[in-house]
Amino acid sequence: MKESIEAIITNALSEALNSLGSVQQDVAENAFLDIPANASFGDYSSNLAMMVASRTKQNPLELGRRIVGVLDACLDASGAKKYIRFVKVQGPGFINFFLSEDYFRDYLRSLVSLGGDFLRVNLGENRRVLIEFVSANPTGPLSVAHARQGAVGDALANILAFAGFFVKREYYLNDEGNQITILGSSVEARLKELSGEKVEFPENFYQGEYVIDLARRIKEEHLVVRDFSEYGLKDISRTIGQELNDFSVHFDNWYSQKELRESGKIQEALELLKEKGFVYEQDGALWFKSTEFGDDKDRVVVKSDGSYTYLAPDIAYHRDKYERGFQWLINLWGPDHHGYINRLKASVGALGYPSESLSIVIVQLATILRDGKPVEMSTRKGQYITLREVLNEVGPDASRFFFLMRRTSSHLDFDLEVAKKQTSENPVYYVQYAYARICSILRQAQQSAIADTVDFTLLRENEELQLIRKLWQFPYIVKVCVKTLDPYMMTVYLQELSESFHRFYDRHRVLNDDNKLTCARLYLVQGVRNTLDKGLELLGISRPEKM
């Protein structure tokens, strides 16, 4: 009952609208119930009256008042009325709902007694989601761009799982092709160099220091390597896995492109498209009619020399994702791939799947600044800041928070010098500090102070009620993250929650002379702890009990 008050209000609103006879179904569906930033506009706010009024040319304020007039009966029937202090039409026609203090106190009671699971929201209904991210070519260490994708993808996967989706994380491993061949040649050339041979090292070889390291290890350990590509691939993949692990980014599956090809699935997928009449031959190549699905031009899938373009295995790969039973595919890509969205969506459409079942999230680049100047990045030249360096310099918690702090679609400037200098001023510490403070309080609290029966009505200070209200917003924030496919709002929320806590802490003592009050406040900070704990966990950030 308590957690579904949102549903009750939504139902009551549409019932009230119905009883007024002016049903505008499409409008009513687009109306929303929002938690306004400003508490003076209530705890829930609906724009329903304005939406309908604009369509029917009525006065929104007047319509709002008429809705409120009949709303009372609808709410009364559901038994929710005792939790609603009043409903008011404000501003240009918002219908604002003000919940009672007891409602919030009941929320706190449930939160503490049920713990983190109480916060869970079921939006996914166990729908199977495959989220694919990072998928960097295993030809060099991960860059900061990959790091950001890792942070966003991992957090997003956590949030989706928490919101009731069945989530699997996947890394698509490009373990064959030109790039890998060149990698092998690069390693071999460096090895010869180390042995004193004079070899040429072409422009298109991988120039990075790590190739030399790799070759040096082969030489020093007297390894017999038959296939340098294979060796380089294995070694670098292992390094990538290790780095991601140190960054708390985990995958359920590493999907090999090589195995995909060997399984014959690429051919199968192309046959399928052929049967459906979506491919044709021209100039000796095989083309996919992606224009029939909204792409600007058709795309080659098999080159005139008989080899596949990148698109061919990708079509097969995505078909395989669906074949494995996933209903929703989420791909995180860098901005350099945005031109690729249409053709992949076209592929999915051609295979017969709804285009909404594939979501592409473009993770904008993180520009690395050193001494205020952007660092040129190129995998080939081996000039870039690696995930490893960021981890060493800034640490996993701060860097993860940092990568998530801006909207995923926004550019991110990351000045290494500043990040290092301001480590203690990084917002992540503000949040973690709140957590550590609470742990400290709980350590000092007498066990006896935590009673079975708590009088939550003792929590009546402004800062206390505001803090509980903030706690109560957590499930709403989870919903926003799912809707926007962006963990960013969670970072904002955790900072706001910490702020509410610090303010409360500064003005009121938790451990005080009044046993009953102490007890109630201990429950309050326990609730804050549960919520911070869950929020940080979803973002993949540690919760230190001492700092």
Added chain:
RNA sequence: GCGCCUGUAGCGCAACGGAUAGCGCAAUGGCCUCCGGAGCCAUGUGUACAGGUUCGAUUCCUGUCAGGCGCACCA
């Protein structure tokens, strides 16, 4: 040339088409006999430009200007 993203306070960024455009940093001044001062409180300037859509625009549309990125039978 075509396409995508971005122009908001000194800097970095917020604001499902909503209400008085917010937050952090930096700056100035206050707050520890008391649970962790990595904290709290106070102080203020702004939507690149020109039109349009509507009850209402930072948000949507058109154009101009400025910045970033992408436009392969590469991956």
